Amino acid sequence: MFNQSRRNLARWFTLSMGSILVVFAGVIYYQKAADELEELDRLLYTKTRVMAAGVESEVRQGQWQVNLENVPLLGSNPPLPTTEIVYARWYSPKRKLMQFFGTTPPERLTVADEFQTIKTTNEPIGTMPSEVWLRQVTLPVEQAGSVIGYLQVAMPMTPVQESLREFLLSLTLLVPVALGMIGLTGWVLGGLAMQPIRDSYNQLQRFTSNASHELRTPLAAVLSNAQVGLLVPLDPQQQRNHLEQIVEAAKSMSTLVSNLLLLARHSGRLAPESLKEVDLTSLLKEQADFYSSQAAEKQLSLKSDLPEQPVKLEAEPDLLRQAVENLLSNAYKYTPAGGSVQLRLFTQSRQAVIQVSDSGIGIPQADLPHIFERFYRVDTKQSRQAGGFGLGLAIAKQLVEAHGGQISVTSVVGQGSTFQIELHTRKVTEEGY
Numbered sequence: 001m002f003n004q005s006r007r008n009l010a011r012w013f014t015l016s017m018g019s020i021l022v023v024f025a026g027v028i029y030y031q032k033a034a035d036e037l038e039e040l041d042r043l044l045y046t047k048t049r050v051m052a053a054g055v056e057s058e059v060r061q062g063q064w065q066v067n068l069e070n071v072p073l074l075g076s077n078p079p080l081p082t083t084e085i086v087y088a089r090w091y092s093p094k095r096k097l098m099q100f101f102g103t104t105p106p107e108r109l110t111v112a113d114e115f116q117t118i119k120t121t122n123e124p125i126g127t128m129p130s131e132v133w134l135r136q137v138t139l140p141v142e143q144a145g146s147v148i149g150y151l152q153v154a155m156p157m158t159p160v161q162e163s164l165r166e167f168l169l170s171l172t173l174l175v176p177v178a179l180g181m182i183g184l185t186g187w188v189l190g191g192l193a194m195q196p197i198r199d200s201y202n203q204l205q206r207f208t209s210n211a212s213h214e215l216r217t218p219l220a221a222v223l224s225n226a227q228v229g230l231l232v233p234l235d236p237q238q239q240r241n242h243l244e245q246i247v248e249a250a251k252s253m254s255t256l257v258s259n260l261l262l263l264a265r266h267s268g269r270l271a272p273e274s275l276k277e278v279d280l281t282s283l284l285k286e287q288a289d290f291y292s293s294q295a296a297e298k299q300l301s302l303k304s305d306l307p308e309q310p311v312k313l314e315a316e317p318d319l320l321r322q323a324v325e326n327l328l329s330n331a332y333k334y335t336p337a338g339g340s341v342q343l344r345l346f347t348q349s350r351q352a353v354i355q356v357s358d359s360g361i362g363i364p365q366a367d368l369p370h371i372f373e374r375f376y377r378v379d380t381k382q383s384r385q386a387g388g389f390g391l392g393l394a395i396a397k398q399l400v401e402a403h404g405g406q407i408s409v410t411s412v413v414g415q416g417s418t419f420q421i422e423l424h425t426r427k428v429t430e431e432g433y
């Protein structure tokens, strides 16, 4: 499934980037052709102007008399030191052919544009093939404001064609190489893009299998107790025991399902409209009061160190209460009789800090990085006896993060643990006590 998606991603990436590349190469080729042609036109124009400068004329009997003697190629003077010119023609102002060099031209001048590209099918000229592309310019030559004739000159386009052919060859070699590299990049990027999806898919699978595993034990208890109750006639006391075990198993399942729902509902940041102004001092005081009665039952001492002043922030009070409750109940679970639990609240640089410390069994260093993972339990006698699902800390972390806060832990085995919640607050009324 993942490889298929990765292949699709790479294919679409290559296709889209490849199309852009081909269009880009086309534009570059077109630009190169235009530049080369412009260069050739400039050269042709310069040569033609040099030739036109050799035209001499005078008015005789009201008519322009043109003397082409000094015009290179057309006159008897030595030709231009170049063989690039294929033909040169001189037409009268009435567009009639007067003189030419090179291939035999039409008798009359018919062209309208200054520059023209012409495909010749004439006799082979020198070493050139019989079919060549020529660039031709036709310039009106003026003297004293009136046109005394037209000079038409042509050059072969072979250098332009050769340069473009070479350029096209490089493009045809480079484009497939670039396409290959794009494909490879697409494959690598596809892999990178798939990684978080693969991770969350694996996490979801682990989560589902853990949840099913946790549900299996209470379900089996319900089933076996119900089956015994149905099969064998029991006395009322035994019947009651079985029913009580069914109730216990159902309670355990109900807790697990509520925890799972809590995790499913509150992933990501809470919507601002669900937040209200909460006084953290009074919220924690209520919890401290509730837990101090339980502390006595377990022969534990609970110390609370809360500020006098209210510490206000934007929060969802029930969820925040749940997060602190999970930490407090763990502290109680994992602290043997005679130990102590401390609940503190203070502010530091715009953060409200809640600390739950205990003098309990502590958490081994190796387990600390995993402690907030779902269904993670430290393999100790106490945690087996406590019978939790390993979801309490994962829920606390998710709820704290839903408020934009952070949770952390420090612990020393045999000495105790300290869990710390930091919540960002713009509304702390008193700072630095």
Ligand code: ADP
Pocket (backbone or CB within 6 Å): 326, 330, 331, 334, 358, 360, 361, 362, 363, 371, 376, 377, 378, 379, 380, 383, 386, 387, 388, 389, 390, 391, 392, 393, 394, 417
């Ligand atoms: P559980 O429901 O199993 O307590 P938690 O997610 O709350 O699940 O805790 C995960 C594990 O972390 C527990 O199994 C326990 O071993 C360890 N733990 C949590 N809090 C404490 C603590 N205050 N002292 C020692 N160990 C703790």
